[in-house]
Amino acid sequence: xxxxxxxxxALGDPTRQLILERLAKRxxxxxxxxxxxxxxxxxxSQHLKIxxxxxxxxxxxxGTASVYRIDPKGIDAMRTYLDxxxxxxxxxxxxxxxxxxxx
Amino acid sequence: xxxxxxxxxALGDPTRQLILERLAKRxxxxxxxxxxxxxxxxxxSQHLKIxxxxxxxxxxxxGTASVYRIDPKGIDAMRTYLDxxxxxxxxxxxxxxxxxxxx
DNA sequence: TCAAATGGTAAGTTACTACTTACCGTAAGT
DNA sequence: ACTTACGGTAAGTAGTAACTTACCATTTGA
Numbered sequence: 001x002x003x004x005x006x007x008x009x010a011l012g013d014p015t016r017q018l019i020l021e022r023l024a025k026r027x028x029x030x031x032x033x034x035x036x037x038x039x040x041x042x043x044x045s046q047h048l049k050i051x052x053x054x055x056x057x058x059x060x061x062x063g064t065a066s067v068y069r070i071d072p073k074g075i076d077a078m079r080t081y082l083d084x085x086x087x088x089x090x091x092x093x094x095x096x097x098x099x100x101x102x103x
Numbered sequence: 104x105x106x107x108x109x110x111x112x113a114l115g116d117p118t119r120q121l122i123l124e125r126l127a128k129r130x131x132x133x134x135x136x137x138x139x140x141x142x143x144x145x146x147x148s149q150h151l152k153i154x155x156x157x158x159x160x161x162x163x164x165x166g167t168a169s170v171y172r173i174d175p176k177g178i179d180a181m182r183t184y185l186d187x188x189x190x191x192x193x194x195x196x197x198x199x200x201x202x203x204x205x206x
Numbered sequence: 207t208c209a210a211a212t213g214g215t216a217a218g219t220t221a222c223t224a225c226t227t228a229c230c231g232t233a234a235g236t
Numbered sequence: 237a238c239t240t241a242c243g244g245t246a247a248g249t250a251g252t253a254a255c256t257t258a259c260c261a262t263t264t265g266a
Contacts, residue, residue, distance in 0.1 A: 009111075011108075011111040012112030023192075024195055027196075029212080029213090039254085041213075041214095042257085046254075046255085061263095063211090063264065064211060064262065066214090069196060072192055075185060075188055075192060086182065088127040088128070093175065096130045116224080132243090133244090145228095146224070147243095148243060149244090164233095166232095166234065166242085167233050
């Protein structure tokens with residue numbers, strides 16, 4: 001809950017966004033993930049670490065392979081954060097609009 | 104719509120998150136905004152430019168003052184993006200779970 | 207037990223980000 | 237016109253982020 005911040009940073013990078021797009025289609029091991037991208041496999045590993053720390057992906061080892069998948073909890077935390085934001089912002093704008101019509 | 108990416112980058116920075124939190128409570132001119140933060144006024148101006156480019160804030164000039172406020176459209180674009188993500192991710196995880204139970 | 211497959215980590219480089227101070231432009235009040 | 241208030245922009249700097257290559261660790265099949 002504290003660190004939606006890290007999640008937003010994570011989604012801000014275009015490469016990580018691509019990684020998440022691909023994982024949203026289906027879970028995948030690191031190598032296969034890297035094969036579809038322009039950056040090296042170690043770079044993908046580093047991005048996956050960041051995504052993992054942000055709570056956006058998890059993985060399971062199958063033999064030597066690490067199969068990564070999206071963690072819906074992380075996505076949901078961001079949605080919740082934005083929803084709260086949305087409510088407060090709308091309320092504040094309503095108040096501001098009323099005050100302006102006073103003057 | 105294309106650049107939710109910039110919006111995520113924008114929300115990733117803690118100072119910008121604070122700025123948005125304050126603007127979510129009420130619209131405010133730059134000076135007042137900067138007074139509540141630890142960074143300088145020019146820094147706040149720079150952050151506001153980034154937030155504006157990301158579609159998260161707008162402003163209106165009143166005399167020499169620039170009163171900034173949250174732009175709900177920007178927030179909503181992020182929510183929409185995450186919602187689509189959410190749906191695809193859940194569908195993919197369901198498929199993956201079924202395939203695992205086959206083997 | 208050796209070789210191959212898979213992927214994480216270390217070290218180094220380049221590019222970008224957030225910040226500062228200094229400066230400039232514009233609107234309002236005197 | 238002159239001054240004050242308010243903010244945006246420029247230039248420079250320190251720290252961080254994304255990437256590369258090289259290397260190491262672990263599991264599996266021959």
